[in-house]
Amino acid sequence: MRARWRGPFLLLPLLLAGCSTIQSALHPVGPEASRILDLTWVLFALAAFVTIIVLSALALALFGPDRARRRIADGRTIVALGIVFPVVTLTALLGYGLWVMRENTSPSPAQPGLQVEVIGEQWWWRVHYRLPDGTIVASANEVRIPTGREVEFALRSADVIHSFWVPSLAGKLDMIPGRTNHLRFSADRPGVYRGQCAEYCGGAHALMAFEVVAMAPEDFDAWLAALPATLPPPAEPEATRGGELFVAAGCGGCHAVRGTAADGTTGPDLSRVGERRTIAAATLPNTPDNLARFIAEPSHIKPGVLMPPFTVLSADERRAISLYLAGLR
Ligand code: HEC
Ligand SMILES: [Cu+2]
Structure with a gap:
């Protein structure tokens, strides 16, 4: 392959990453997302149709026979295609779009779930x-x-x-x-x-x-x-020590764990943090190692984060805290 073609090919995997379905408006998993996808296809089809008309009119105006060019320049054609057609289609689409939005943004009906x-x-x-x-x-x-x-x-x-x-x-x-x-x-x-x-x-x-x-x-x-129940205290000694360190280090000033002295509300509630799949707002998979890393230097993982670093704690202490947190499930 010639060198100058290689660049674009190297970018292909980036495009393929867009095919994942975990976060994709093109793979709806409920009626609301399906309605939005329908709206997307209708808009896309109509936009494609209008593009074809405009390009055909342009081609005709540039290269067409005189009769066709006079037709296009005619006042009635301009009013029909330039004013009436856009006003009618855009009004219809606006109505459709508002209906799609209203369906799931209006407050709940009589029977709230x-x-x-x-x-x-x-x-x-x-x-x-x-x-x-x-x-x-x-x-x-x-x-x-x-x-x-x-x-x-x-x-x-x-x-x-x-x-x-x-x-x-x-x-x-x-x-x-x-x-x-x-x-x-x-x-x-x-x-x-x-x-x-x-x-x-x-x-x-x-x-x-x-x-x-x-x-x-x-x-x-x-x-x-x-969910509201208080969890039993941890069984392993290291996790028990982690729980004590959690309170002693002042984590409870910002974080709450139900049923313990930790009742801060500045940061995320950690009562069941052990059962969550990720930490730091889906930035890292939730493992004891990642918890310990995050506690040490949160801003290395998430620049600008509003949690202070805890490098004052030793690696063993952070490990104990991470085991305690991982056990909150
Ligand atoms: C000054 C307040 C503050 C203190 C003190 C604090 N944190 Fe945090 N913590 C935060 C904030 C704010 C976040 C949210 C960070 C983000 O994701 O943007 C956070 C996030 C976390 C998370 C991730 C939670 C999740 O749901 O993703 C863990 C775990 C955590 N903190 C543990 C600790 C531990 C352990 C201590 C004590 C050693 C501690 N924090 C001390 C404010 C604090
Ligand atoms: Cu944002």
Whole structure:
């Protein structure tokens, strides 16, 4: 292969990365995302049709016979194709687009299903589940939902504008300070669907992602019912020591673990951090090693992060804390 052709070929894997389906508006997994994909194809088809008409008219105007050129320059043609056609089609598309949006952004109907509040923070997601009895249970950076049931999201922001977007499940909706936006959607099949903040919100914006885990309804109900419970203290001595260090190091000033002295609310709730798939807003897989690395130098993993480094702790101490956290499940 000649050298100058090699560059573009080396870029191909980058394009193929776009074919992954975990975060793809082209692979909808629920009725809301399907409606948006339909809208996309209608817009695409119409845009292609208009492009063909415009290019044909251009070709005719440049190279066509005199009769055709006079036709195109005629006032009636210009009014029909230049004014009437765009006004009619754009009005119809606007109506269609508004209908698609209204369907899942209007507040819930009479019978509300599961309600989840998600609050965008620089640069992570605070999650509140509302239990059937009205209690609110905190979590972060991962939202679990039952399949086949509509979930109502109340979207807010704690600081600047963020945007909540899970392409496989629904359209994006901004999280605006001082206001609550509503979004409803459901997932057809169990799976993990990635979401990403879709509005630039400062330094670590690109590392502000989360995951929606759709579970079979029975599994979800059992999980939600067990969520508020206090976990038994860890069995291993190293994890027990980690729990003591967690409090002693002051982690509890910013993080809460239900049933312990740690009740801070500045950072993500860590009551069940051990069962989450990722840490630091879907930046790293959740393993004890990664937890220990993150605790030492969070800003090496996530530049700009609002958690201070804990290099004052020894490697053994960080390991003990990471084992304690990994066991919170
Ligand atoms: C000054 C407040 C503050 C203190 C003190 C603090 N953290 Fe954090 N922590 C944060 C913030 C803010 C985040 C969110 C970072 C992000 O993802 O942008 C965070 C994130 C985390 C996460 C990832 C959570 C998740 O859901 O992804 C872990 C684990 C964690 N902290 C552990 C600790 C431990 C252990 C300590 C004590 C050694 C500690 N933190 C002390 C503020 C703090
Ligand atoms: Cu953002």
